[in-house]
Amino acid sequence: MDVAILIYEGFTALDVTGPFEVLSRLPEAKVRFVSATPGMVAADQPGFGLVAEPLDSMERPGVVVVAGGSTYRFLDDETVLSWLRRVHESSVWTTSVCTGSLLLGAAGLLKGREATTFWYELESLRCFGAEPVSRRVVEDGKIMTAAGVSSGIDMALEICDRLQGPAYAQAVQLGIEYDPQPPHDTGSVDKAPAEVVRFLRDNLAGSYGPPWAQRAAQRS
Amino acid sequence: MDVAILIYEGFTALDVTGPFEVLSRLPEAKVRFVSATPGMVAADQPGFGLVAEPLDSMERPGVVVVAGGSTYRFLDDETVLSWLRRVHESSVWTTSVCTGSLLLGAAGLLKGREATTFWYELESLRCFGAEPVSRRVVEDGKIMTAAGVSSGIDMALEICDRLQGPAYAQAVQLGIEYDPQPPHDTGSVDKAPAEVVRFLRDNLAGSYGPPWAQRAAQRS
Numbered sequence: 001m002d003v004a005i006l007i008y009e010g011f012t013a014l015d016v017t018g019p020f021e022v023l024s025r026l027p028e029a030k031v032r033f034v035s036a037t038p039g040m041v042a043a044d045q046p047g048f049g050l051v052a053e054p055l056d057s058m059e060r061p062g063v064v065v066v067a068g069g070s071t072y073r074f075l076d077d078e079t080v081l082s083w084l085r086r087v088h089e090s091s092v093w094t095t096s097v098c099t100g101s102l103l104l105g106a107a108g109l110l111k112g113r114e115a116t117t118f119w120y121e122l123e124s125l126r127c128f129g130a131e132p133v134s135r136r137v138v139e140d141g142k143i144m145t146a147a148g149v150s151s152g153i154d155m156a157l158e159i160c161d162r163l164q165g166p167a168y169a170q171a172v173q174l175g176i177e178y179d180p181q182p183p184h185d186t187g188s189v190d191k192a193p194a195e196v197v198r199f200l201r202d203n204l205a206g207s208y209g210p211p212w213a214q215r216a217a218q219r220s
Numbered sequence: 221m222d223v224a225i226l227i228y229e230g231f232t233a234l235d236v237t238g239p240f241e242v243l244s245r246l247p248e249a250k251v252r253f254v255s256a257t258p259g260m261v262a263a264d265q266p267g268f269g270l271v272a273e274p275l276d277s278m279e280r281p282g283v284v285v286v287a288g289g290s291t292y293r294f295l296d297d298e299t300v301l302s303w304l305r306r307v308h309e310s311s312v313w314t315t316s317v318c319t320g321s322l323l324l325g326a327a328g329l330l331k332g333r334e335a336t337t338f339w340y341e342l343e344s345l346r347c348f349g350a351e352p353v354s355r356r357v358v359e360d361g362k363i364m365t366a367a368g369v370s371s372g373i374d375m376a377l378e379i380c381d382r383l384q385g386p387a388y389a390q391a392v393q394l395g396i397e398y399d400p401q402p403p404h405d406t407g408s409v410d411k412a413p414a415e416v417v418r419f420l421r422d423n424l425a426g427s428y429g430p431p432w433a434q435r436a437a438q439r440s
Contacts, residue, residue, distance in 0.1 A: 014373075014396060017237035017268075021369065024265040032267050040271075045244040047252050048237075049271060051260075098397075119397060136401045148397025149241065150373065153234075158403050170406035170416045171423075176234060177318075177339060177368025179407030180400035181356045182377050186390035187399030196390045203391075 001163065003031040004061035004087065006100075007052055008080070010070025013043045014149050015097040016050070019065045022156035025172045026163060032058060036079045044069045055083045060090045063159060068098025068118060068149070072212060081107040093159055094143050097152035101145040102212060105130055113140040118148035119189045120204050124212035134190075150187075153178060221383065223251040224281035224307065226320075227272050228300070230290025233263045234369050235317040236270070239285045242376035245392045246383060252278060256299045264289045275303045280310045283379060288318025288338060288369070292432060301327040313379055314363050317372035321365040322432060325350055333360040338368035339409045340424050344432035354410075370407075373398060 003023045005016050016033065024031050035041050035052035042049045064087050074080055084107040088094045096104050101117040104110050105128025115130040116122065116138040125132040136147050137155045146155035157178070161169035186192035192200075209215065223243045225236050236253065244251045255261050255272035262269045284307050294300055304327040308314045316324050321337040324330050325348025335350040336342070336358040345352040356367050357375045366375035377398070381389035406412035412420075429435065 012241070013237050014241035017233050020265070020268055021232070021234035024267075030267075031265070045240070045251070047244075047250075048240055051269060119394075136399060147399075148395075150396045150398045150400070153370065154400060154402050161403050166404065167413075167416055167419070170404045170412055171420045173402055173404055173406050174339075174409070174412045174416060174420050175368075175424075176370045177407055178370045178400070178402055179356060179367075179411065180370070180374060180398070182374050182393055182398055183381050184377070184386065184390045184393055186393050187397055189394070191399065192390055192394045193387075196387055196394060199387070200391045200394050204395075 001026050001029050001063065002058050002061045003029060003063040003065065004034045004058045005031065005065040005067065006080070006084075007033050007035050007041050007050060007067050008069070008074050009037065009042055010044045010073070011041065011067040012069040012098060012149055013045060013048045015067040015069060015100065015152055016065070018150060018153035019095075019097065019156040021176055022153060022160060022172055023063060023065075025175060026160060034058060036077065036083070055079070061087055062092045064088065064091050064094045065152070066096040066100035066103050068096070068100040071099040071102050075102060075106040075212075084109065092142065093162070095145065095155060095159065097146045097155065098148050101125065102128070104143065104145070109143060113143060114138050115140065115143070115145040116147050117145065120201065121211050127213050127216050221246050221249050221283060222278050222281045223249060223283040223285065224254045224278045225251065225285040225287060226300070226304075227253050227255050227261050227270060227287050228289070228294050229257065229262055230264045230293070231261065231287040232289040232318060232369055233265060233268045235287040235289060235320065235372055236285070238370060238373035239315075239317065239376040241396055242373060242380060242392055243283060243285075245395060246380060254278060256297065256303070275299070281307055282312045284308065284311050284314045285372070286316040286320035286323050288316070288320040291319040291322050295322060295326040304329065312362065312383070315365065315375060315379065317366045317375065318368045321345065322348070324363065324365070329363065333363060334358050335360065335363070335365040336367050337365065340421065341431050347433050347436050
C-alpha cells in the first residue's frame with residue numbers, strides 16, 4: 001500500500017509522525033512525505049524538518065494524508081490543490097489531520113460532507129461548504145478527517161482497521177503501545193477548564209491570527 | 221529550557237516526535253536532536269529521517285530525552301554512554317521513551333531504580349540493575365522513563381506539569397488535542413487479546429530478535 005503524506009513549510013511534526021508510525025506497519029507499506037517544494041521541509045517548530053519527494057513521485061497513492069500546521073498560506077496554492085483533486089480520484093482513503101482538512105476543503109473535496117479539524121478552526125470548515133463535526137475522527141465516503149495534532153494516531157489506526165481488519169489494527173496499537181494515560185483529561189474544549197481554553201485561544205490568536213473563517217469574512 | 225533528544229540510526233519516529241511536539245511548547249524552549257553521528261539520521265522505518273546536531277552542541281540540557289528503536293547496537297557505545305552520564309549530572313530531568321531506557325541502564329543510571337520500557341523488553345531492565353515496573357510513566361528521582369513509542373507524549377506532558385504547573389500542562393494537552401479515542405482498547409499487553417500479543421511477539425522476535433535479556437544470557 002502506497003501512502004503519500006503531504007507536507008509544506010510550517011507543517012506540524014506530530015500531525016505527520018503519528019500516521020507515519022502507524023501506516024508504516026501496514027503490510028508492504030511504502031510511506032513517503034511529498035511536497036510541492038521537495039527536499040528539506042521545515043516544521044512549524046524550530047529544530048524539526050523532513051525530506052519530501054516531489055508531489056508526483058507516487059503515481060496513485062492508496063492512502064493520502066494531509067498534514068496540518070501553517071495551512072493558511074497554501075489555501076490558494078493551485079499546485080497543491082490540483083494534486084489533491086487528482087490523487088483523490090484513485091485513492092482508497094483521502095485523509096487529513098488537524099488543519100489539513102482546510103486544504104481538502106480548498107480543493108473542493110469537502111462540499112456537502114461532514115468533516116472535522118483542530119477545534120480552533122472547526123467553524124472555518126463552513127467556508128468550504130463542509131458540515132463541521134466536533135468528533136475525533138469523522139468519516140464521510142472515502143474521506144476521513146481527524147481533529148488536532150495527536151488525533152492522526154487514532155485516524156491511522158482506524159485506517160488500519162478498515163484495510164486489514166480489527167486484529168491487525170489491535171496489533172499495531174500494541175506495537176506502538178498506544179494506551180494513553182496523560183496526567184490530565186483536558187484534551188478537548190469540552191473537557192478543559194474554561195480558563196485553559198481562553199488562555200490557549202488568546203495564545204493561538206496571537207501566534208497565528210484569528211480563525212480562517214473570520215479572516216475570510218474580513219476580506220470579503 | 222534546553223531540551224536534548226538523543227537519536228541514533230534506527231530510532232523510532234514517534235518516540236521522539238511526541239516529546240518534541242509537547243516540549244517545544246514549554247516557555248522559551250529550545251528543543252534539538254543530538255547524535256553521536258550528527259547530520260541526517262535515519263529512523264527504523266524507511267522514509268523518515270531527522271537532522272541531528274553533535275552531542276556536545278548543548279552544554280547543559282535541562283531535559284534529556286533518549287529515544288528508543290534499534291537500541292541494541294548502541295548499548296556498548298561509550299561515546300553515547302559517557303555523554304549520558306555527563307548530561308545527567310546537571311539535568312533537571314533525564315528521560316527515555318520505549319527501549320531508550322536500556323541505554324540509560326547501560327550508562328549505569330538505573331541501578332537500584334524503578335524504570336519502564338516497551339513491554340517486549342520489560343524484563344531486560346534487570347540486566348542493568350533496574351526494577352522493571354509495568355506502568356506507562358515511571359518516575360524515580362529525576363529519571364522519568366516511559367513505556368513504548370506513543371507513551372513519550374504522556375511522559376512529556378508530565379514533564380510540562382512538573383516544570384510549569386497543571387494549568388500549563390493542560391493547555392499544552394489541548395494545544396495538541398490529546399483526547400485519545402482509538403478504535404480499540406488494546407494498547408497494553410494486559411488489554412490486548414492473547415492471540416494479538418502472541419502474533420506481535422512472534423513478529424518482533426522475527427524482526428528484531430529475542431529480548432535483550434535473553435540475548436545477554438545466551439552470550440554469557
